[in-house]
Amino acid sequence: MIIYVVRLGDSIYKISREYGVSADAIIAANGLPNANNLVVGQAIVIPGDFFNYTVKRGESMYSIAQYFGIPLRALLDANPGINPNRLQPGQTIVIPLPPRQGRAIYVNGYVFPSVTNDVLQSTLPYLTYLSIFSYQVRANGTLKGIDDAGPIRISRAAGTAPLMVITNIEEGSGFSSEIAHEILTNNQAQDTLIGNILGVMEGNNYYGLSIDFEYLFPEDRQNFINFIGRVVNTLRPMGYKVMVALAPKISADQKGLLYEAHDYPAIGALADFVILMTYEWGYLRGPAEAVAPINKVRQVLDYAVSEIPSEKIIMGMPNYGYDWTLPFVKGSAARILTNYGAVMLAQRVGARIQYDYTAQAPYFNYYDSERRRHEVWFDDARSYYARLGLVDEYGLAGVSYWTTNNYFAPNWLVLDSMYKVRKVI
Numbered sequence: 001m002i003i004y005v006v007r008l009g010d011s012i013y014k015i016s017r018e019y020g021v022s023a024d025a026i027i028a029a030n031g032l033p034n035a036n037n038l039v040v041g042q043a044i045v046i047p048g049d050f051f052n053y054t055v056k057r058g059e060s061m062y063s064i065a066q067y068f069g070i071p072l073r074a075l076l077d078a079n080p081g082i083n084p085n086r087l088q089p090g091q092t093i094v095i096p097l098p099p100r101q102g103r104a105i106y107v108n109g110y111v112f113p114s115v116t117n118d119v120l121q122s123t124l125p126y127l128t129y130l131s132i133f134s135y136q137v138r139a140n141g142t143l144k145g146i147d148d149a150g151p152i153r154i155s156r157a158a159g160t161a162p163l164m165v166i167t168n169i170e171e172g173s174g175f176s177s178e179i180a181h182e183i184l185t186n187n188q189a190q191d192t193l194i195g196n197i198l199g200v201m202e203g204n205n206y207y208g209l210s211i212d213f214e215y216l217f218p219e220d221r222q223n224f225i226n227f228i229g230r231v232v233n234t235l236r237p238m239g240y241k242v243m244v245a246l247a248p249k250i251s252a253d254q255k256g257l258l259y260e261a262h263d264y265p266a267i268g269a270l271a272d273f274v275i276l277m278t279y280e281w282g283y284l285r286g287p288a289e290a291v292a293p294i295n296k297v298r299q300v301l302d303y304a305v306s307e308i309p310s311e312k313i314i315m316g317m318p319n320y321g322y323d324w325t326l327p328f329v330k331g332s333a334a335r336i337l338t339n340y341g342a343v344m345l346a347q348r349v350g351a352r353i354q355y356d357y358t359a360q361a362p363y364f365n366y367y368d369s370e371r372r373r374h375e376v377w378f379d380d381a382r383s384y385y386a387r388l389g390l391v392d393e394y395g396l397a398g399v400s401y402w403t404t405n406n407y408f409a410p411n412w413l414v415l416d417s418m419y420k421v422r423k424v425i
Contacts, residue, residue, distance in 0.1 A: 001045055001046065001047055001048070001097065001413060001414070001417040002019075002045070002046045002051060002097070003043055003044075003045055003046075003381045003385060003414075004043070004044050004045075004046050005041060005042070005355075005382075006038045006039060006040055006041060006043075006044065007040065008040050010038055010040075011036075011038065012026060012027060012032070012035050012036070012038065015044070015046070018052070019046050019048075019051040019052055020050075020052030020092075020094075021046055021047065021048050021051065023035075025047060026044065026045075026046060026047070029045060029047040029413060030044050030045055030409050030410055030413070031340070031407065031408075031409035032044070033340050033343070033344055034343060034344055034347050037347050038347075039343055039346045039347045039351070039352070039353055040352045040353065041352050041353030041354060041355065041362070041364070042343055042346070042353055042380070043353075043362070043380040043381045043382045043410070044381070044410070045381050045409075045410050045413045045414065047413065048097070049097050050078065050094050050095060050096045050097055051094075051095055051097075052092050052093070052094060052095070053093055053094070053095045054090060054092055055087055055088065055089055055090065055091045055092075055093060056089060057089040059087065059089075060084070060087060061075055061076060061079075061082075061093075064093070064095075068095055070095070070096065070097075070098065074096050074098075075093075075095070075096065078093075078094045078095070078096040079093050079094055102417075102419035103392070103419060103420065104419065104421065104422040105391055105396075105397065105398035105399070105419045105420070105422060106128045106129070106273070106314060106397050106398030106399075106422050107126060107127050107128050107129070107398050107399055107400070107401075107415070107421050107422075108127065108128065108129040108130075108131055108163070108210075108275065108314060108398070108399070108400035108401070109123060109126075109127045109129070109130055109131065109400070109401045109403070109404035110131045110133050110165070110400070110401065110403045110404065111130055111131065111132055111133065111151060111404050111405055112132075112133055112403065112405055113146050113147050113151055114405070115404070115405045117150075117154065118407075119404070119405065119406065119407045120151060120154055120155075120404075121154065121158070122407045123404045123407055123412070124154070124155055124158035124159075124160045125158065125421070126412045126415060126416065126421055127155075127160045127404070127421065128160065128161060128398070128421060128422050128423060128424055129160065129161050129162075129163050129207070129208075129243075129424075130151060130155040130160050130161070130163065130404075131163040131165050131210045131243075131400075132146065132148045132151050132162060132163070132164065132165060133167070133212075133403070134146070134165040134166065134169065134212065135164060135165065135166050135167070135197075135200065136166075136167055136169045136170070137166050137167065137168055137179060137180075137183060137193060138179065139178075139179050139182035139183065139189065140182075140189055140192060141183065141186075141188075141189040141190065141192025141193035141194075141195075141196060142192065142193075142196060143166070143193075143196050143197075143200065144171055145200070148162075148164075148204060149204070152204055152205055156205065156425065159423050159425055160423070160425070161207035161208065161424050161425045162205070162206050162207055163206065163207060163208050163209065163210045163241075163243065164197065164200055164201055164209050164210065165209075165210045165211075165212055166197065166209065166211055166212070166213075167212045167213065167214075168180040168183070168213045168214065168215075168216075175213075175214040175215045176215075177215050177216060177257065180213050180215075180216050180217075180224075181217055181220055181223075183227070184216070184220045184224055184226075184227050185220070185223055190227060190230060194230065194231060194234055197209060197231075197235075198234070198235075198238075201235075201240060206240075207240070207241065207424070208235075208240045208241030208242060208243065208272075209231065209235060209241070209242050209243070210242075210243040210244075210245065210275070211228065211242070211243070211244045211245065212244075212245040213245075214245075214247065214258065215257050215258055216257075216260075216261035216262070217257075217261065218257070218260035218261055221260060221261040224261050224262075224263075225263055225270070228242075228244060228267055228270050228271065229270055232270050232271065236272075241272045241273070242270075242271050242272050243274065243275055243314070244267050244270075244271045244273075244274050244275070245274070245275045245277055246262045246264065246267065246274050246275065246276055246277065247259045247277060248276055248277055248278045248279075248296075248297075248300040248316075249262065249264060249300065249303060249304075250299045250300055250303050251303060252264070252303075252307070264304060264307040264308055265307040265308065268307060268308030268309065268312055268313075269308075271312070272312070273312050273313070273397060274308060274312060274314065275314045275316060275400045276300060276301075276304055276313060276315055276316050277316045277402075278292055278297045278300050278301075278315055278316040279291050279292040279316050279317070279402060280318075281293055281296050282322055282377050283322075283334075284322065284334055284336070285331070285332070285334075286328075287324070287328040288322070288324035288326065288334075288375040288377065289359075289377065290356065290359035290360075290361035290363070290377045291318045291320070291321065291322065291361070291377055291378075291379070292316075292317070292318050292361070292379075292383075292387065293356075293359035293360070293361060294359060294360040294361075294386050294387055294390070295359065297315070297387060297390065298390070301313075301315065301390060301396075305394055305395075310394055310395040310396055310397075311395065311396075311397050312397060313396045313397055314396065314397050314398050314399060314400045315387070315390060315391065315396055315398075315399050315400070316399070316400050316401075316402060317384070317387060317399050317400065317401045317402070317411075318379060318401075318402055319338075319339065319379070319401050319402065319404060319406060319408060319411070320336055320337065320338060320339070320378070320379075320402075320406070321336075321337045321338070321339060321341075321342045321376060321377055321378025321379065322334035322335065322336060322376070322377060322378075323335040323336075323337055323342075323345065323374055323375075323376045324374065324375050324376075325373075325374055326372070326373040326375055337376065337378060338406045339379050339380065339406075339410075339411075340406075340408060342362075342376055342378035343378075343380075345366075345376065346364050346366070346376070349366040349367075349368075350366070351364040351365065351366045351376075352364065353380075355382065360382070360386035360387065361377055361378075361379065361383045362378060362379070362380045362382065362383060363375065363376060363378075364376050379408075380410060381410040381411070381413070381414050384410070384411045384414045384415070385414045388414060388418050388419070389418075391419070398422070399415075
């Protein structure tokens with residue numbers, strides 16, 4: 001597999017000829033929605049264990065091997081009919097790709113029950129866990145249920161472990177500090193909640209539990225730790241795994257309602273895994289920015305691995321982008337895009353996709369029919385490759401995608417080229 005960035009004048013058929021891979025194979029591998037209208041700057045994945053290369057003037061087998069970072073012997077063995085001493089400009093040779101050496105990692109995918117069967121079936125081979133979002137906790141410990149029977153049945157049939165997700169989301173609203181406070185300070189409500197969790201997990205054939213309590217009052221920091229301890233002590237002896245989603249902190253004393261009650265070392269010691277929500281720097285109601293800039297993700301990981309064993313850490317990965325209207329006005333909202341949708345928008349408005357190497361993320365600008373300037377940030381094969389590299393660099397357990405309700409083939413091609421997916425059922 002190689003990542004190719006579209007240049008002016010390219011077509012899928014020209015790229016196909018250059019790399020010796022059929023156009024149909026490239027289109028199918030990438031799920032290209034715009035195969036006949038590629039966008040300059042668009043990243044596509046060329047599948048295969050090798051590709052064809054046209055020799056340029058002055059090149060030798062040695063210099064070509066050096067350029068592609070492969071052993072000279074491997075290059076010579078892949079081209080047995082080529083005399084290395086008579087290499088000619090314009091000659092076609094085969095560039096072999098090294099076999100995948102990646103280790104097995106855990107991959108989690110959040111999903112809403114509304115996911116289509118086609119998307120779910122396509123995604124499940126790449127997932128260890130499917131976290132079905134979400135059972136909403138009420139202040140008295142009861143739960144607002146979801147229609148999860150289909151995703152659970154399909155995920156188990158595919159060898160992917162379904163996880164029950166509980167949240168402190170208020171019905172018809174967002175995350176509620178007050179609901180969480182009622183639960184975290186009331187033992188009777190906790191008893192009711194834990195009993196209801198067990199009933200759902202046993203009755204619905206869940207593999208484990210994922211806790212996503214956000215925007216907790218700072219004074220509930222220890223209460224949250226105590227609650228997680230109770231849940232773990234109840235579920236672990238029964239064979240259930242417990243994960244906890246944590247805000248993307250860069251220090252122990254980071255201020256803000258999102259951060260203060262999430263105690264990295266204490267929660268990391270209790271949970272089987274923690275999921276770091278390393279996204280939303282560029283967010284729905286904020287100014288235009290990459291959703292998960294790698295330099296800022298690194299800051300979170302630098303702190304996280306100092307407090308939590310790296311083999312317990314699962315790094316969050318966004319599967320979406322945003323379209324902001326400029327200049328940013330406080331209170332305004334961006335438009336949410338899929339990664340495919342962002343590329344199709346660039347094609348429609350005639351934009352060239354740029355790439356920010358500090359953030360390791362693609363973006364572009366355009367003007368709408370009212371002459372308002374827009375800025376779009378999203379993800380592509382390059383940005384996923386860069387962030388997935390952090391898993392090995394930091395020795396992490398794996399990654400978690402928010403969400404997998406949309407299938408973006410290049411991400412899974414890149415993941416599959418770098419790692420094996422660990423299965424637990």
